[in-house]
Amino acid sequence: MGDQNRSKAELIKELNQLQKQVSRLKDSEKKRRRTTRELKYYEAELQARARQQAAVAELGLRALAGTDPSNLMNQAVALVAQIFEVEYCKVLELLADGSALLLRAGVGWKEGYVGQATVGNGDRIASRLHPAFQRANNS
8 A cells, every 4th residue: 555655646746747847838838929929020010110211212312313302202102101001191381471281292182182282370280390480480
């Protein structure tokens, strides 16, 4: 009976050790999966950043090549919308009298809006966008 009891005790001890090993392996597998997900996420982020940098470089080359500013803005909004996978993108221009912002270039807007549509009270909008505008206007 003593040998059987000892043998049971040894088996229970071995079983406990095996359970601990299984638990450690499960934890290790969870960490590996988390690390794999993180690597995939960072790889996608890195690829997105590379595409963004390539787009900026391309726009810079076009500007240096003497592309007409209007065409350059149109190309820029198209590229930005594509890179960031957004439906709308725009460039607003403060009108000379400061009364409004003109939709100078854009992607996704209704036909006829680009070059025609304005957003009212340019002074107030511009001062919110850039505090230096307000200081310059007040001097």
